Amino acid sequence: MKPAAFVYHAPRTLEAALALLAEVAPQDGRILAGGQSLVPAMAFRLARPTHLVDINGVAGLDRLVLDGGVLSVGALVRHAAFHKADAKFGALGALLADVVHNIAHYPIRTRGTMCGSLAHADPASEWCLTAVTLGAEMVAHSAKGARRIAAADYFQGIMQTALEPDELLAEVRLPLLPEGAKHGFYEFNRRAGDFAIGMALVTYQVKGGKIAEARVGIGGIEGAPRRIAEAEAALNGQAPGKAAFEAAGQATAAVVDPIEDAQTPAAYRRDLAATVVTRALERAAI
Amino acid sequence: MxxxxxxxxxxxxxxxxxxxxxxxxxxxxxxxxxxxxxxxxxxxxxxxxxxxxxxxxxxxxxxxxxxxxxxxxxxxxxxxLAKGDELHPLQRAFIDNHGLQCGFCTPGFLMLATAVLEKEPDIADGDLLDALSSNLCRCTGYQNIIKAVRQAAIEMRGPRK
Structure with a gap:
């Protein structure tokens, strides 16, 4: 349970970090931010990077700011920064504060980062689900320049993203939710703080007594989180309530392509998809 | 090497x-x-x-x-945690409430609870349980750990002004 040897780099500026990453990426050099997923993987020797570029000392990456209608989250913003986000950032802040308490445990949240979770792209990651559901934008930097990647194009499979090996996810941009927007999150796992077996995040507005602008995202069910258009179609224009919520759950179960593991067959996750979507919608309605 | x-x-x-x-x-x-x-x-x-x-x-x-x-x-x-021979309120509370048996997890629980209570002396009970769910204990069944931390939280807050 000891990580393999690596060469440690601790740059102080983004430019230096990107130059180092460009140099070491071809030898499986990696970025080290919070390390709450990478370091356990190294302890198991599932990951054996030859170089680590530690960005914890890089100035400016800890910015958490409102930028127009967008919440900009820098690469060093820890999960714990969202513990009390309901007091800030309006309806989006309330959503983030709800979701963050499901991420591992308190001492993991004081160290792990939102951007790190997005770069790691575990199918059970709450932030990956959040980014997809809200339509976030990833800002990737490399020595060659910066580019923006839409969440829908970013997640490509189990721990696979659109990031190139020499790119650093420097920022994620989360669009604010309109005031009055409702949100609901529901996660199922067997132990508090464990990886999600299945989860759903939903947002919608109520206009004239009917659901509008519904967003339904699922995580942990498939190899990567995604929005379920069929579930959203089952909600929009309907009155919020049991019938619409269950229809959305069933619509989700009908279209998912569930992953399997030793404990959980695909059929179980398909059933679970319906349950987590319906329960997330029920929570949103409270 | x-x-x-x-x-x-x-x-x-x-x-x-x-x-x-x-x-x-x-x-x-x-x-x-x-x-x-x-x-x-x-x-x-x-x-x-x-x-x-x-x-x-x-x-x-x-x-x-x-x-x-x-x-x-x-x-x-x-x-x-202790000041010389004087135990920290959390250490005493763990003893008073039988918050440990074999003691292997105890240092981790003590440091977790110390940090949480120092940061948030008036922490809501739900948030305290969320924080204490971070660590594993194979002996106590957790209830006595929770009791101990609640008792220490009251003592650490001190008399209300």
Missing amino acids: SDTVAITLNINGEDHRVSVEARRTLADTIREDCGKTGTHIGCEHGVCGSCTVIIDGEPMRSCLMFAVQADGRKIRTVEG
Whole structure:
């Protein structure tokens, strides 16, 4: 349970970090931010990077700011920064504060980062689900320049993203939710703080007594989180309530392509998809 | 043998100058290089919480940090809780409430609870339970740990002004 040897780099500026990453990426050099997923993987020797570029000392990456209608989250913003986000950032802040308490445990949240979770792209990651559901934008930097990647194009499979090996996810941009927007999150796992077996995040507005602008995202069910258009179609224009919520759950179960593991067959996750979507919608309605 | 890096760890106010490989975890360094064996190592991958220490005021898993990352930072371990022969309120509360049996997880729970109560003296009970769910204990069934921390929280807040 000891990580393999690596060469440690601790740059102080983004430019230096990107130059180092460009140099070491071809030898499986990696970025080290919070390390709450990478370091356990190294302890198991599932990951054996030859170089680590530690960005914890890089100035400016800890910015958490409102930028127009967008919440900009820098690469060093820890999960714990969202513990009390309901007091800030309006309806989006309330959503983030709800979701963050499901991420591992308190001492993991004081160290792990939102951007790190997005770069790691575990199918059970709450932030990956959040980014997809809200339509976030990833800002990737490399020595060659910066580019923006839409969440829908970013997640490509189990721990696979659109990031190139020499790119650093420097920022994620989360669009604010309109005031009055409702949100609901529901996660199922067997132990508090464990990886999600299945989860759903939903947002919608109520206009004239009917659901509008519904967003339904699922995580942990498939190899990567995604929005379920069929579930959203089952909600929009309907009155919020049991019938619409269950229809959305069933619509989700009908279209998912569930992953399997030793404990959980695909059929179980398909059933679970319906349950987590319906329960997330029920929570949103409270 | 790969190269070593010279670092200074400030543990409970005392500087330890050590030379470590980059891959050496903070937990191993605290125990093996600095001799502070009160910090325990259970799972070595961030699940059990036995190795929890306080770094610059935040509770963290010392098995999920490399020692080189803690260079110059203020680390607190269980050895720093008591003042001489006088136990910390949390340590006394764990004894009073039978919050330990074998004691292996206790240093991790004490440092977790210390950090949480220092940051949020008036923490809501739900948030306290959320925080205490971070660590594993195989003896107590947790109820006595929760009782102990609730008792210590009242004492640490002191008399209401």
